[in-house]
Amino acid sequence: xxxxxxxxxxxxxxxxxxxxxxxxxxxxxxxxxxxxxxxxxxxxxxxxxxxxxxxxxxxxxxxxxxxxxxxxxxxxxxxxxxxxxxxxxxxxxxxxxxxxxxxxxxxxxxxxxxxxxxxxxxxxxxxxxxxxxxxxxxxxxxxxxxxxxxxxxxxxxxxxxxxxxxxxxxxxxxxxxxxxxxxxxxxxxxxxxxxxxxxxxxxxxxxxxxxxxxxxxxxxxxxxxxxxxxxxxxxxxxxxxxxxxxxxxxxxxxxxxxxxxxxxxxxxxxxxxxxxxxxxxxx
Amino acid sequence: xxxxxxxxxxxxxxxxxxxxxxxxxxxxxxxxxxxxxxxxxxxxxxxxxxxxxxxxxxxxxxxxxxxxxxxxxxxxxxxxxxxxxxxxxxxxxxxxxxxxxxxxxxxxxxxxxxxxxxxxxxxxxxxxxxxxxxxxxxxxxxxxxxxxxxxxxxxxxxxxxxxxxxxxxxxxxxxxxxxxxxxxxxxxxxxxxxxxxxxxxxxxxxxxxxxxxxxxxxxxxxxxxxxxxxxxxxxxxxxxxxxxxxxxxxxxxxxxxxxxxxxxxxxxxxxxxxxxxxxxxxxxxxxxxxxxxxxxxxxxxxxxxxxxxxxxxxxxx
Numbered sequence: 205x206x207x208x209x210x211x212x213x214x215x216x217x218x219x220x221x222x223x224x225x226x227x228x229x230x231x232x233x234x235x236x237x238x239x240x241x242x243x244x245x246x247x248x249x250x251x252x253x254x255x256x257x258x259x260x261x262x263x264x265x266x267x268x269x270x271x272x273x274x275x276x277x278x279x280x281x282x283x284x285x286x287x288x289x290x291x292x293x294x295x296x297x298x299x300x301x302x303x304x305x306x307x308x309x310x311x312x313x314x315x316x317x318x319x320x321x322x323x324x325x326x327x328x329x330x331x332x333x334x335x336x337x338x339x340x341x342x343x344x345x346x347x348x349x350x351x352x353x354x355x356x357x358x359x360x361x362x363x364x365x366x367x368x369x370x371x372x373x374x375x376x377x378x379x380x381x382x383x384x385x386x387x388x389x390x391x392x393x394x395x396x397x398x399x400x401x402x403x404x405x406x407x408x409x410x411x412x413x414x415x416x417x418x419x420x421x422x423x424x425x426x427x428x429x430x431x432x433x434x435x436x437x438x439x440x441x442x443x444x445x446x447x448x449x450x451x452x453x454x455x456x457x458x459x460x461x462x463x464x465x466x467x468x469x470x471x472x473x474x475x476x477x478x479x480x481x482x483x484x485x486x487x
Numbered sequence: 488x489x490x491x492x493x494x495x496x497x498x499x500x501x502x503x504x505x506x507x508x509x510x511x512x513x514x515x516x517x518x519x520x521x522x523x524x525x526x527x528x529x530x531x532x533x534x535x536x537x538x539x540x541x542x543x544x545x546x547x548x549x550x551x552x553x554x555x556x557x558x559x560x561x562x563x564x565x566x567x568x569x570x571x572x573x574x575x576x577x578x579x580x581x582x583x584x585x586x587x588x589x590x591x592x593x594x595x596x597x598x599x600x601x602x603x604x605x606x607x608x609x610x611x612x613x614x615x616x617x618x619x620x621x622x623x624x625x626x627x628x629x630x631x632x633x634x635x636x637x638x639x640x641x642x643x644x645x646x647x648x649x650x651x652x653x654x655x656x657x658x659x660x661x662x663x664x665x666x667x668x669x670x671x672x673x674x675x676x677x678x679x680x681x682x683x684x685x686x687x688x689x690x691x692x693x694x695x696x697x698x699x700x701x702x703x704x705x706x707x708x709x710x711x712x713x714x715x716x717x718x719x720x721x722x723x724x725x726x727x728x729x730x731x732x733x734x735x736x737x738x739x740x741x742x743x744x745x746x747x748x749x750x751x752x753x754x755x756x757x758x759x760x761x762x763x764x765x766x767x768x769x770x771x772x773x774x775x776x777x778x779x780x781x782x783x784x785x786x787x788x789x790x791x792x793x794x795x796x797x798x799x800x801x802x803x804x
Contacts, residue, residue, distance in 0.1 A: 255499075297660060303590035304566075305573035305582050323569045324562015327589050330501035330659035338499060344562030424495055433495040437658045438586045443668035444654035451672030451717065452646045455679045458709035459526040461762070462702045463535075 208359050213313035214351065215414030216365065216373055217381040218287055219388060220426075221400060223372040225250060225285040229262040232367035236352065237261065249283075256288055257338035261349040262364045263288045267425060286417065286426050287364070287373055290315065290336045290349035291404060294411030297437050298328035298337060306346075313378070313414055314351035322346050331437045333429050351415075378414050381405075389418055409434045494728045496662040500804040506560035510553055511652045511796045514596070515678025516685060517549035518649030521603055523682055523706065525642035527699060529635055538686065538699030540610035545685055546645065547607035550600060557596075571597075588655035592648070599648045602641030609634070650675030656799070663803045666728035669721040670799065676714040677792045680753060683707035684788035691781055705762055707788070711753025718746070718795075734802040742798040749791015752784040 208214065230253060233239065239261065245254035249266040256263045267284035292314045299307040299315055306321035307328060317328070317337070322345040329337050329346060337348045352362035360366075365375035374381060382405050392400040403423050404413030408431050423430050524542025527535040558567045570593045573582045584590040611617045612626040629637055653670030664670065683706045690700050725731045735743060 257499075301587045301589065301658060303582060303584065303587050303593065304569040305575050305578060306569070308575060308578075318575060321569060321574050322563070323566035325560075325570070325589065326501040326503065326562070327587070327659075329499055330503075330656075330661055330664075331498075333496075333498055333660040335497050335499045339502070339562050346562075427497040429495045429497060432493060435660070437660055437665065440657040440659075440665055440668060441586055441588070441654065444588075444657045444671045445651075447668045448647075448650035448654060448671030448675055451675045451713065452650065454713055455522070455646070455676065455710065456526070458679075458713060459523060459706055460530060462705035462709060463526060463530050 208312070208356050208361070210311035213378040213414060214356065214376065215292055215314070215378045215381060215416070216289060216351075216362070216375055217385050217405075217416060217418070218289065219372050219374065219385070219418040220284065220286040221372075221392060221397070221418055221420055222370045223264070223285040223287055224370055225264050225266060225283070226369060227253070227264050228367040228369060229287045229364035229373055230260065230264060232363040233262045233349075234259075236355070236363035237350070256290075256334075256336050256348070258340040258347040261289065261347075265426060267421075269421065269425070284420055284425060286419070287368075288334075288426070289364070289415050290351075291334055291410070291416070292349075292351060292414035293409075294407070294414070295436055296410070297331040297333055301327045301331045301437050303327060310351075310353060310356075312351065312353070312356050314353065314356075316350055316353055317346050317348060319343065319345050319347070333434065335427070349415075378412075381416070385416065385418060392418075403428060410436075494666065494730075496660065496665075498660045498662075500661065501659075502804065503560065503800065504804065506556045508793070508796055508800050510556035510560070511674060511800070512681075512793050513549045513552050513556070514652055515649045515674055515792065515796075516681050517546050517553065517603065518599065518645035518647070519675075519678040519680075519682030520549060520686065521546040521599075521606070521645035522642045522649070522679065523686065523703075524606070525638045525645070527702075528638050531699070531702070534698040535702070536613075537693060537696035538690075538703065540614060541686060541689060541693050541696050542682075543603070543606040543610040545682070545689065546603050550603050553596065554600075586658075588651050588658050592651050592655060595644055595647050595651060599641065599644035602637065602644055605629070605637060606641060646675060649678035661803055662728070663725065663730045663734050663799070666730050667721055667724040669717055669724050673714070673717040673721050673799075674796070676710060676717045677795050679710040680707060680714050680750075681789050681792035683710055684752075684785035684792075688782065688785035688789075704756065708753045708757040708762075711750045711788070712757055714795075715750050715754055734798060739798045739802045742794040745794035746791045746798065749788045749794065752788055 239259045242259050244252035246252055249268055251266040253260050253263050265286045265288055269282060269284045296315045303325060304321055304323055306318045308316055308318060310316045324339055324344045324346065326339055326346065329339065337346050339345065340347050355362055361375045365373045385402055385405050389400050389402050399420055401419055402416065403409065403419050404416035406412060419426060520542045524539045524546060527539035527542060558564045561567055571582055573580050582590060583594060608622065609626050609629050612623050650671045653674035656664040657668060657670050659665050683703050687703050687707060690696055722731060722735065725734065
């Protein structure tokens with residue numbers, strides 16, 4: 205691959221149609237980024253990682269999609285396997301709400317949480333629509349995939365892409381990856397794999413995802429919000445504040461009514477209380 | 488608008504739990520009590536001055552735990568100041584993002600804290616508890632229009648602090664929280680209810696403020712009605728997202744029962760007596776009122792307000 209140059213947008217194209225679920229990406233990520241191991245999760249499937257979190261920046265999802273009746277070759281449908289990762293959104297929900305400025309866009313156009321700036325408020329966790337970010341309980345800061353920021357600065361591709369044996373994870377300039385992805389989905393359609401589709405390669409999802417996917421089913425099957433649901437937290441600012449403002453006006457009016465009702469009566473009694481307003485109960 | 492079956496949430500909960508619950512509770516009381524105090528001072532009678540001072544004491548006292556709760560909730564508490572100052576190399580400067588309620592809230596809390604402190608000191612001076620001329624002289628400047636302006640601006644910030652916490656929850660991608668626009672108003676209204684109830688509770692210990700008791704009772708009823716209306720709106724806004732069961736289902740319905748119990752004194756009083764203080768139109772002097780009326784009922788209201796926040800915060804985490 206050509207030199208990795210700052211100023212250019214880099215990302216991943218994760219082609220789930222060729223993912224074999226080997227988890228080499230998870231291991232390589234943990235090794236390079238010195239992420240500790242975690243207690244394995246044992247569920248129904250072959251996934252013992254559980255989810256993306258502070259210690260797992262790549263997570264191979266195993267989605268049981270086995271049809272009730274055998275219907276010929278699987279074509280990647282029996283198990284949907286997908287190496288999930290931070291999407292490095294162009295319009296990033298995490299970055300939008302971060303109050304400290306810890307989440308920045310790097311010179312490689314990736315979304316990066318600066319560990320020395322983050323103070324662990326967890327607002328980004330509440331915002332990320334992909335369940336990517338979690339807080340490291342020892343360091344007390346939010347963590348996620350860095351697109352191997354340190355490796356990029358050293359002109360090396362991210363560890364997961366380097367380790368992937370099937371080229372399910374491809375790294376490169378986003379524009380090149382988009383071209384390759386469109387060609388790939390076109391080839392698959394020509395081969396009759398009509399369920400193949402791209403997710404996040406154009407600007408319909410969060411302005412475009414620098415880490416986008418070729419999926420073999422609806423996005424929601426992979427726990428990815430569809431286009432309608434890919435919305436930013438700030439959408440609720442105006443209605444939220446307007447609702448608060450309306451309530452504030454009513455609260456002040458209520459207070460004024462309470463004050464007005466008690467203004468009419470005659471002077472205080474010996475007990476110190478204001479005598480009742482005989483008219484008050486009639487309103 | 489998305490239909491129920493179309494709404495998707497795949498987020499992780501931020502694990503905002505007890506510290507945040509109590510921050511929301513105290514912020515509501517602090518802001519609400521300041522607003523009530525301001526109304527007494529700006530639109531009340533001279534006899535309401537004592538209740539206004541009580542409001543400022545409550546506002547200040549309720550404000551004190553707020554930053555403590557917020558700091559303790561952070562993963563890195565010693566970096567709390569990163570909320571205000573960006574330490575990114577080459578980007579050093581103040582942090583202010585008007586589109587992030589957490590960022591706005593930090594500054595609002597700071598500014599409101601200044602107003603609450605000034606008004607608290609003013610109340611102490613007026614009560615004769617501070618006699619230092621070094622303090623009394625500048626406070627005297629607040630006796631006129633300037634003082635009214637300070638209280639009015641402080642009340643605006645107080646109302647904001649009481650309500651923005653709900654907007655903060657909504658400006659996320661969390662189920663329930665981001666499916667409604669009513670949380671800001673709901674937290675504000677319940678904060679006002681709690682403040683009026685707490686002031687009523689404390690009137691027992693400040694006889695000079697008793698002339699304002701009737702006004703507080705009526706205020707509490709109106710705020711309870713406002714809170715009830717916002718609970719209904721909150722519920723209605725959740726229907727399109729099919730999220731009603733998430734927050735109102737079992738076991739959270741038990742908390743909502745506490746919430747509704749807390750609304751009973753206010754809404755019940757409004758139904759029974761409307762805007763008169765009692766059915767007979769005669770306010771019962773607090774010192775001779777039953778303990779249930781003057782102690783248990785306000786306490787129930789406060790518990791209800793805490794339960795409301797707990798139901799909203801914990802039901803999705």
